[in-house]
Amino acid sequence: MSHPNHLYISLMPESLVASHLTPEEFGSYIATGTKKRARGQAIFFKLNDAYAATQITGDVARRMAERNPRRSLYLSIYRVLEHTPLEAIESVHLTADDGRVLSLKPAPYQTNPGPRFHLYQEFCPVTPRVVSAFEPREFAAHITDPAAPVSLPALVFAELKLDRLGDDPEATDVDNLPYPNLEHLRDCLRELRLKHGKPTKTVIRYLQQDVLFRTLTGGIYLAGVGGKFVYFPMPTQHQLETEFFPWWRSALSSFGA
Template sequence: MTTNLYLSLIPEALIASMLTPEEFGLYYAIGNAKRSRGQAVFFSVDRARLPEGAFDLSEVDTRCVPHPDGGPKRSLYIAIYRVLERIPRDAITALHLATDDGRVLTLSPTEYEPQTDSWSHLYQEFCPVSPRVVSSLDPAAFTAFITDDAQPVHVPRIVFAELTLGALAQDPVNGRADDLPYPNVGHLRDCLVELADDAGKSTKTVLRQMTQEVLFRTVSGGFHVGDATGLTTFALPSRDALEREHFAWWRSAQSTFGQ
């Protein structure tokens, strides 16, 4: 059996497992006894691309072995603190999104394609911090801003997703928001108005931290991993492709309630 390395974001951890991404997503989302449910967002990590000494992997090959009955070792925790910053972007080879009933969608890294049709963006940060913010910066500029060590508040590397703003993206004052599934849309609208009125402000916090599951159906621009060296994007398939090629995952994602 092959031993895989996974970087979990909810919570942040580096985990060795003999399960495939689909099996691990099912196990991580609903557990072995199937008594709990919860989303899983995790990356596949190429062990060969990890810097020497970044993690203690000396016992992985001796401890991540099949059980006496032949069953695979499901999880061996390697690190739970400041994990993302120790994993180079080029060591992250795939993103896996597991719904709360264990359906897994796997995304490959793609080139970031700038979008110029909106002045505002809604970002959900996942790791190493988890606020939700509105910003006038596109994903590349936001990454450069938040990972700039010349700034008093910064992180070495970040994972975030862009969420849909609907009509509020162009008109935060009068745009309709009844189709947005976020709590306290009035506060979101106020944050966008403040962002538009203050030319010196590029970001505004909407929620201080993510407290419930993310709504995968609200992801519009995909997921991003960024640092001072650049940006890696994991783009979500189009709505049509999700319905045609990933129907089971998409149906499950649509039934998830979060914030």
């Protein structure tokens, strides 16, 4: 019996993986493992079948045909995202540490005036957390601009909730924000406010543990050189609490930063 071949880009860590598993099965596999001993979040892209067919050929196709349908095959672990056409990316999948998967499809992006400041978590190929005066599309263009002193060929990132701090670094009643060292976050926002020529400021240089999915606002963003930009919107709060409640319950009970 033949099994369909799927192609995924796993973001934590970055890798290209061929698999017989569906996105839901693959998410459970990489989040919990086959022995059910290790648990951890996962974020991955599914590439469309047409692109997958161009990559799973020859020896790779033979090895996949011989492979146990519960197994996956790693094809690359280096600079995967930048070498993948953005138009080949079909969907993104957020996997809670118990293996439950929330699947997001791309949709048109509309600029929202939003708050004065934003908090972004980068996922791939680098993982700092930064504050910025740029809204998501501006931030994407800024970070992938080859003319900038430091730039990336591609980037996956998400915006995290700042609540009242998004407009005022001195705001009170923000103890519900689950980030470590809120005073350091305030200092970074104050620096942005005072230095108008500095559009971004690093808060944390490396992602040291899982991100709380419940802090995501807006969705997942994918940026590429030349103004390429793909937006994967999060469901509304009502949808999370009704249509996607099993995943949302897992997300609410997970630990992160």
